[in-house]
Amino acid sequence: MATFVLVHGAWHGGWCWSRVTPQLQALGHQVFAPTLSGLADRSHLLSPTINLQTHIRDITGLLQWEDLRDVILVGHSYGGMVIAGVADAMVERVSALAVIDGYVPENGDSAFSHRPADRNAETLAMVRAQGMGWQIPPYSAASFGVNAADQAWVDGKLTPQPLACFSQPIRLTGDSDKITRKLYLRAGDYPNAHFSALADKLTADPGWQVTEMACGHDIMVDQPDALAAALATLA
Template structure:
């Protein structure tokens, strides 16, 4: 049986993995979903000082304090950033890095770099000008129900759960660039991408074309899995995502 550490993206906590966690544990796997500082049941710890370094430490401490080894370390969306940073620090404890709707990005890259320049500048301006500018609010109930591709697969129950439990994201975590060393040992680990919004073949084509969003896919040995749904497969397709992760163990 395998050991999994699961890290969700913006606004979410360990609660978002409940369906996946239950299925993996039912198969006998050891599963540790992580709630990053300032999110989920740790919302009360949110502050302007919470940044990417904080979240990297959350993942590292989960692994070290539980004395986990041969870990399949899974990062979803923004969770790919702290997962990559943590793998740099505890490489010897990691068996495989898995990115769900995410990927490893070069040192010096932040999640804010992944959005359009106008939106990025507006976000940075908001951080400077507003008293609550250090928080990024989650999508509204109306946005979740809008039918946009990013929200595909979220039924009424999943949308209600998202609305009830998602909390604002500490923005310094998404604004702080990833700070990595040479990364050779980390890069040598097996890597898997679980893609949801794009078919695997389209991802392969974008990697081959050198698309900047896929720069971190160069120079590594990759396997691919596909769970066709929107951006939050742990909520929209927990059984299929759990099956894809179980096959890696």
């Protein structure tokens, strides 16, 4: 039995893993799918003080208080930033990493530093116009390439993201380089130059296994069976 901790991306919540969690549990694995502070079922805690470090502490706290060890950390999109910080802080408790169409940062990076300038300008304009200067309103499910049948469901659950989560640089010591089992899953039907370049880079890195899936950005919604099977290979 393995222990999986599934970390969602921006605007999402633990709900997005609802089709993956039971499949991993059916294989005998322990699965945690927490919601990060200020989002989804924790949106009542939304505050301008929530940043990337807050979310890293959400997950390090989970590992500490649930006494989790040999953890397979899984991060979707922005969640890749979060699990990078968690793995660096608690490398002795982490056995493997899986990044789902997301960020694999280096020390000093932020989510904004991995996005094109025009995309960041668009986001900041949304923050000023609709987010009181500190909330990033959610993008639509359609913009993530979610299949048509699930778009209304996903749109109904997306909530604003604190701006500081994207702007705060991550601080890494390099300790997580000790983790040797690492998986990167790229959503082939979601155009994103950074994620495509990152997948190409990691393909050349013997420390990473890279796989492409034919679906939109929310792989856990569009291809939950294939995703669960891919994650199970790390167990």
